[in-house]
Amino acid sequence: MLHTVNKSPFMNQSLESCLRFTQSGDAILLIEDGVYGAAAGTGKSALVEEALKNHQVYVLSADLKARALTNLIEGVKVTDYAGFVDLVEQNLVHAWL
Amino acid sequence: MSEKKKIMFTVRKPPHGTIYVYEGLEVKLIMAAYDADISVVFMDDGVLALKAGQNTKELGIKGFEATYGALVDYEISQVYADRQSMEERGMTEDDLLVIGEDEDTEEPIRPQVIDSSEIAAMMAEQHNILPF
Numbered sequence: 096m097l098h099t100v101n102k103s104p105f106m107n108q109s110l111e112s113c114l115r116f117t118q119s120g121d122a123i124l125l126i127e128d129g130v131y132g133a134a135a136g137t138g139k140s141a142l143v144e145e146a147l148k149n150h151q152v153y154v155l156s157a158d159l160k161a162r163a164l165t166n167l168i169e170g171v172k173v174t175d176y177a178g179f180v181d182l183v184e185q186n187l188v189h190a191w192l
Numbered sequence: 193m194s195e196k197k198k199i200m201f202t203v204r205k206p207p208h209g210t211i212y213v214y215e216g217l218e219v220k221l222i223m224a225a226y227d228a229d230i231s232v233v234f235m236d237d238g239v240l241a242l243k244a245g246q247n248t249k250e251l252g253i254k255g256f257e258a259t260y261g262a263l264v265d266y267e268i269s270q271v272y273a274d275r276q277s278m279e280e281r282g283m284t285e286d287d288l289l290v291i292g293e294d295e296d297t298e299e300p301i302r303p304q305v306i307d308s309s310e311i312a313a314m315m316a317e318q319h320n321i322l323p324f
Contacts, residue, residue, distance in 0.1 A: 096316055112204070112236050115276070116312045189202065189321040 097186035101127035104139040109191040114142060119149040124174070124182055130158045133171045143168050155179060196229045200318045203238035208251065213241045216324030217256050224266040231270035231318075232263075233311055234303065239277045242303055244289040257289050264292020264301055271303040274311060 098117055104110040110132045113123065123146060125132050132143050133154040143152055147170045156173050159165075167173070174182070201220055205212045223230055234242055248255035263271060271291050278284070290300040315321060 108236060109204075115308050116235070116315065118312045118316055121316075187316070187318060187321065189315060190323050191204070192323050 096121040097124060097182050097188045098122070099124045099126055099188065099190045100129035100132065101125075101190070101192065103128040104132045104142060105137075110139070110142055113191040114146050117146075117150060122151045122153065122182060122186060124153040124155065124179065126155045126158055126179070128158075130154050130162060130164060133159075133167050134164055135166045135168045140168055143171065147171070153178070153182065196227060197320070198229045198231075198318045199223060200315060200321045201230070201232045202321060202323045203232065203234045203241060204236040204323065205241075206237040207241040207243075207246065207256075208248065208253070212324045213238070214256055216322075217259055219322065219324070220263070220268060221259070221266055224268055229270075230268050231272065231314065232268060233272045233274070233314070235274035235277045235308075235311065237277075237281075239273050239281060239283060242273055242288050243283065244287060246289075261290050261292065269301065272311065272314075273303045273305050275305050275307050278305060 098113045098121060100110045100113050100123065102109040110129065132139060133152065134140065146152055151172060153172045153174045154167065156175050159173065201216060203213060203216055207213045220230065220232060246255055246257045269292065273288065285305055288302040290302055292301045293299060294301060
């Protein structure tokens, strides 16, 4: 499964809820304001750091660049729109809107 | 004949602040007309939409508790609520609205309260998951 999260973890519980309902091996893709969850050294970094133990965590490059986010949690994979399409094609998707 | 499509609806928003929950219900009733295996899961603030006794008269809107009461009639009987989301919001099973009645006993049917791990396993079995 692929879970997409598009809300900032500082404003909204979507990332935390997503992580509570994932099964080991599910992939997580952070897009739009969701990409703030992949930033290193924040008050919410622990969420993705913990998730990386059981999941691949992807983050969309266009959203990172737009937000000048460069310092990412180690292990997070940066992907582009083509990679996004591949992930959606390969997985059942749930969007944590 | 191909296998029935498994379609899950997830509801994560509270009931009346936005149109999501209402629109989601409309879509469920439309989907019920097709030959699909439909389930509905309420989690996060979505569980608040399952509170019995909603009176929207003074809001000037119709409300949808009565429509939820017809879900079983629409053959949507797999309706679940996430236990932790309910506990965090001070809800118990006694707070839940009715989604239909048992054909034989006429006992009211309410959503089933289940754990996140059961929900996660059910999600993984779906063909499509539609979030509202």
